[in-house]
Amino acid sequence: MLDGIRPARLRWRNRIMLKRYLPILEWGRTYNGAVLTNDLVAASIVTIMLIPQSLAYALLAGLPPVIGLYASILPLVAYAIFGTSRTLAVGPVAVISLMTASAAGAVAAQGTAEYLEAAITLAALSGIMLAVLGLLRAGFLANLLSHPVVSGFITASGLLIATSQLKHILGIRADGDNWPALLGSLGSALDGTNAWTLAIGIPVTLFLFWVRSEAKPALERFGLRPRAADITAKAGPVVAVMLTIIAAIIFKLEERGVALVGEVPQGLPPFAVPSTDLDLIEQLWVPALLISIIGFVESVSVARTLAAKRRQRISPDQELVGLGAANIASAFSGGYPVTGGFARSAVNFDAGAETPAAGAFTAVGIALASLFLTPLLSSLPVATLAATIIVAVLSLVDLKTPGRLWRYSKADFAAHIATIGMTLLAGVEVGVIAGVGVGLLLYLWRASRPHAAIVGRVPETEHFRNIERHAVFTDPHILSIRIDESLTYLNAHWLEEFVMEEVADHPELHHVILMCSAVNAIDASGLESLEAINHRLEDGGIKLHLSEVKGPVMDKLERTHFVEDLGGKVYLSQARAFADALRDNGDSDLQPHDLARGQI
Amino acid sequence: MLDGIRPARLRWRNRIMLKRYLPILEWGRTYNGAVLTNDLVAASIVTIMLIPQSLAYALLAGLPPVIGLYASILPLVAYAIFGTSRTLAVGPVAVISLMTASAAGAVAAQGTAEYLEAAITLAALSGIMLAVLGLLRAGFLANLLSHPVVSGFITASGLLIATSQLKHILGIRADGDNWPALLGSLGSALDGTNAWTLAIGIPVTLFLFWVRSEAKPALERFGLRPRAADITAKAGPVVAVMLTIIAAIIFKLEERGVALVGEVPQGLPPFAVPSTDLDLIEQLWVPALLISIIGFVESVSVARTLAAKRRQRISPDQELVGLGAANIASAFSGGYPVTGGFARSAVNFDAGAETPAAGAFTAVGIALASLFLTPLLSSLPVATLAATIIVAVLSLVDLKTPGRLWRYSKADFAAHIATIGMTLLAGVEVGVIAGVGVGLLLYLWRASRPHAAIVGRVPETEHFRNIERHAVFTDPHILSIRIDESLTYLNAHWLEEFVMEEVADHPELHHVILMCSAVNAIDASGLESLEAINHRLEDGGIKLHLSEVKGPVMDKLERTHFVEDLGGKVYLSQARAFADALRDNGDSDLQPHDLARGQI
The missing domain is CATH 3.30.750.24 (STAS domain)
Known part of the structure; x- marks a missing residue:
């Protein structure tokens, strides 16, 4: 079979294959001091932004906040080696955290060791699935999620997530992974609202909304240059975290019934081994597959958008390998499922990151934080983290798309609305499946009666x-x-x-x-x-x-x-x-x- | 909204709607003596052919033989009212009987009351699903089964069914709904082969193969006209049934260990009520859906082929309603899932049936048979019925299609082979799902990278x-x-x-x-x-x-x-x-x- 292919040609082919699976060999070759400086600056900014976000998303996933930090260290290093986007920042994201909570909550109660084990196993399964799909070059499967389905899913998840965090702002207990359950549960617990928690939650939420929309022009009026103003405004959540920690200590908020984060273990992520219990795997493989697909679609669309701005290219098939490696790394360091997030990647991009090395430097930053900053976090009110989540996810809610779709294509509108409706009424997993199903049915229906x-x-x-x-x-x-x-x-x-x-x-x-x-x-x-x-x-x-x-x-x-x-x-x-x-x-x-x- | 539509117009619209859902109003209007004669002749011929076939397919479904007769009475009347094909003959068919055995066998043991209840419930569920899909005009869903998938499924089912009947020819016990299980089970029971059973089974099988290929030319040589010879040859199984009943009585075969059909209850079908047990319905709805879709596709392709020969037309959406009504009728008269069969419809067509009334007359014929002929059937060897099935299904095995598909389209070939392989290895349900899945995946893969x-x-x-x-x-x-x-x-x-x-x-x-x-x-x-x-x-x-x-x-x-x-x-x-x-x-x-x- 190899007649006529000279050894030199073969070596060249092997090198091409190696570069395809290890993009680091490509950009690593031309790495230099100037690039290093840019990457370090971007990494510092992203680190500061990631600390509160990682804690908050772990909370959303029903996990101890420190797990959010663990999931933001090794996965970044793994993606830096295997990923093809120069500026994507991986780690915990809102939608995947919500899906993790829903899947792990189906097999164990929050706060138990089994719940944590389920989250780790989800990361492992999802990592293996992504990597295998990548090796099979099956990136095309992500096409099954049409734009109307994805945007419907993100809008509905944003609403669900914001609703699920209201309990932390009110200082009450409530549960449920869909709107009817959540609203019912919130309604019946409303009597127990804690005024002190509300006194933290509402001002922080308003402050963060203000930061998001008004802080940049305000800082510019103070004389900051636009880019600096923009990046400083991104640190708003860190300011909120610091101020509420101080408030919690001064006013002894814990004694007044305000929930605090509590003791956060200090140190680097532990080495964890995902469960090989077949029963658990049988219960988790469907949610793990959905997490993989949603995570992949979200990540690839972010990576594609950012790559287009700098006329770079990504390879969807290799992105599967990169995200797979990141999730496997997350599982083995006690984390939970991760993917490329929009907000953090945009910050990384705006702050000037040039190569995936910026991601690796961010990992070092978060590792330092989990070594030295964790004692400070024990007095952080949970309401602050909830406010961070609410403000972040409400920006995902897109109310213009339904009208636009209705005018352009009734079929796409139907898929969009079915996804929103089913996600709100029956939870994230049913929502995605319904969206893909309706989209596919309408496509097949149209294909069966052509013009x-x-x-x-x-x-x-x-x-x-x-x-x-x-x-x-x-x-x-x-x-x-x-x-x-x-x-x-x-x-x-x-x-x-x-x-x-x-x-x-x-x-x-x-x-x-x-x-x-x-x-x-x-x-x-x-x-x-x-x-x-x-x-x-x-x-x-x-x-x-x-x-x-x-x-x-x-x-x-x-x-x-x-x-x-x-x-x-x-x-x-x-x-x-x-x-x-x-x-x-x-x-x-x-x-x-x-x-x-x-x-x- | 109704301004401008005159009452006469409205009445006319209602009449159109009524005819759409009740095709009998269309052909019933022009019914006359000549048509009646043709329908009666065709019905008599089909009745004679149907009696052994109905008993055999009930055996294949793991049910008492008389259930096959029950499933050949009311369903025919219901289809005559609601169906759009002039010549389709509904009743038990091989593939659906096998699928019934597989689905009912998963919830109860053969021979128990629960098994029969499951079969009746399958008919009811399938009837309701078909009727609902028909009212939703969802006939297009049958397009999901491509020609390569359907032909692969029929080939593999033919092989599975023939293998499953070998035990009756050998006089041994064996079980399984896929090849590995069946062959293993047959192999380990081979020692117990009953020579007398074999002495019935092998000659009958050879006789039926001869009848199928050689009887028509032989009869023509005896001076019969081609059409008469063809129809007489179709009565071959009846001859085999009569001869083996006589042999069983003369040689006292029951005492020699040959399995006979045994006592068959005499009388019309009982009124049965399908189970409303939600647990049972939850276990059976997926197989019922698969039975509905496979039955619908088989029936519509037969109806389409026959209609084309006489330049008539059928309506796939209304066919769903007709088959739905037939299955509901089957369930309420103690039968099991039915559909339009190829062999019996072809006989009905060749014998000159002109309207669905021929089906209703066949129903009367079968009803008379279950009233008066059942006592004779108790001495019928089971091996005779098994031979009928084997000869019928082996004609379904199509060995030319794989090569043709390979040359034309690798994707279609892959779907065909996946269907055959999965059906043989994992049974009929997995086989259909795998075929549809592979077909769809390849379609989507191709659609995702167009030219x-x-x-x-x-x-x-x-x-x-x-x-x-x-x-x-x-x-x-x-x-x-x-x-x-x-x-x-x-x-x-x-x-x-x-x-x-x-x-x-x-x-x-x-x-x-x-x-x-x-x-x-x-x-x-x-x-x-x-x-x-x-x-x-x-x-x-x-x-x-x-x-x-x-x-x-x-x-x-x-x-x-x-x-x-x-x-x-x-x-x-x-x-x-x-x-x-x-x-x-x-x-x-x-x-x-x-x-x-x-x-x-």
Whole structure:
């Protein structure tokens, strides 16, 4: 097999393969001091932003806050080695945290060792799935999540997450992974609202909303340059964290019933071994698959957007490998599922990160934080973290998309609304599955009833156009049908029925010409149906012709008996087919098609 | 809302709706003596053929033989009222009987009351599902089963069924719903083979094979006319039944260890009420859905084939209602799932049936048989029924299709082989699901990486063709891309990457023209990606144009801001777009594209 490939060529191929799976070999080669400085600056800024965010998302996942820090160390290093985006920042994100809470909550109670074990196992399973899909080059599977489904899912998750955090602002207990359960639970516990918690939660929430929208212009008025103002504004949550820690200590808030983060273990992430309990794996593999797919789609769309801005490229298949490695690293260091997040990646990008090394430096920053800063965090009110989450996720809620989709495409609107509705009513897993299912069903429904037009010749030209839209010439003995879709098993019967119905309506026919300019493929079922049409037309003394068959389609047809068995011929151009059929009729009965009467 | 619709019009609409759901109103109106005679003759012939077949299929389903008769009475009447095929004969069929055995066997042991209850419940669930899908006009769902999947499933089921009946020919016990289990079970019981059973089973099998292939010419040599010979040959199983009953009585076969059918209750079907036990329904709904879909696809393809021969038409949506009614009728009369069978429908057609009334008359025939003939059947050897099944199903095994598919389409071949393999190895349910899954995955994979060609102008014409297949003119400042697929969420990212990659390779570009003659639809995700391409090209100082956009697609685009935001223009013809771009360049740098060097 290798005859003719010289050893040098082989070595070159191996190097290409290695670079494909280890992108670090590509950018690492040209790494230098200037790039290092940029990466270090970006890493410092991202580290400061990530500390409160990681704690908050762990809380959302129902895990001890320190797990959020663990999930922000080794995964970043793994992604730096295997990922293809120069600026993506991986770690805990809101939607994946919510999905983790929902999946782990189904097998164990929050706060137990089993719950933590389930979260770690989710990361391991998800990592393995992503890596395997990457090695199989199955990135195309992410296409199953259409834009309307993803945006619906993100809007609904944002609403669910914000609602789920209200309990921490109110200082009450409430549970549920869908709106009816959450709202019911919140409503019945409302009496127990803690005024001191509310006195922390509401001002922090308002402050963070203000920071998000107003801090940048305010800082610019104070004389900061736009970019500096922007980055400083991103540190708003850190200010809130510090101020509320001080408030908690001064006012002895814990004694007044305000929930604090409590003792956070100091030190580096432990070495953890994910569970190999088959029962647990059987319960978790479906949620792990959903987490993988959602995480991958979110991450790839962020990476794609950022790469486009700098005219760089990412490889979706290799991104699967990179995220897989990040999740496996997370599992083995006691973390939970991670992916590339939008907010942190945007900050990393804006702060000037140039290579994935910035991610590795961020990991060092978070590691230092978990070594030295954790004692300070024990007095942090949980309400502060909840406010951080609420403000972050409400910005994900997109109220303009439904109207836009409704105007453009009812099918896409239906998929969007089904995703939002099912996510709010039945939780994140059901929501994603429903969205993908509805999208696919509508796609298949549309594919099963494609568009076809009866065409006639535009006077004085060789063009053929729809008789319902243009003034064209037709002949009562010739029926020209333009098929506007590939012939696949999804629509094979449709074509048969369409042709036979038209033939039944036109008893004078001698020729049927199928104009295949928009037929991009014909599968085995499509071929069966063409054969059936040919036989049935032959029985009725009508010749079937094809015109404008594309090269790749014709190549395949020639491997079968179809062309030999065809009653008529295959023509390169529809004009030629029509002219031949006219000549064969022996008359010239060409007549203007009467648009008003809708006849041929 | 009803202004302007006169009452007469409304009555007329109601009548149309009523006829749609009750096709009997259509053919019943013109029923007369001549048609009645033809229907009665066909019914008598089908009745004689159906009696052994119904008993055999009930045995295959693991049910008492009489259940096969029950399932051949009321369902035929229900289909006669609601079905749209003039000649389809419904009742127990091989594949559905096997699926019933597999589903009922998962919840109860054969021979128990629970097993029978499960079979009846399957019929009820399947009937309700079919009827609901029919009222929702969801006949298109059957398209999910491509021809390669259905033919693979039928081949594999034929092999499985024939194997499962070997035990009755050998007179041993064996179990399993897939090949490994069946063959293992048969192998370990082989020692117990009963010679007397074998002495019945083998000759009957050989006789039936002979009848199927040789009886018709032999009868013609005896002077029968072809059609009469054909129909007489179809009575072969009845001859085998009669002869083996006589043999069983004369040789006292029961005492020699030959299994006989045993006492068959005499009388009409009882009124049965399907179970409303939610646990049972939860266990059975998935198999019931699969039975519904497989039954529907089998039945519709038979009905379509027969209707085409007489230039009649069937309505797939109304067929769902007809089969739903038949299954509900089966459930309420103690039967099990039924559908339109190929063999019996072909006999009905050949024997001259003209309307569904023939089915109703067949029902009367079977009812008379269950009233008066059942005592005779108690001495019938089970081996005779098994031989009937084996000969019937082996004719379903199609060994030519794999080779044909391999040559035409590797994807269809893969779906075919996956279906055969999974059905044999893991049983009928897994087999169908795997076939549909593989077919869909391959379809989506193909849809996610469609064909696009860079095109140039054919000299002296207004035609544009693929630069890799034709000698054409191109310009270094203009890139014309013909997109050979609709732009949907499945391929939205592909287009973005294809265009940006080509643009990166051609730094001199000023214009990109997307030729949309084969773009039959653009969904919301496709629109997003066009917008993204437009923005990214604008950033690079390149104008994006569209050409040859189809009417329905343009109508939708005009509802958005896309056309306003477009850097370039939308042209009716590619020739015009190319000419404008050339003029805009201010030069005429048109050059023949060098096919050999593969450059633009």
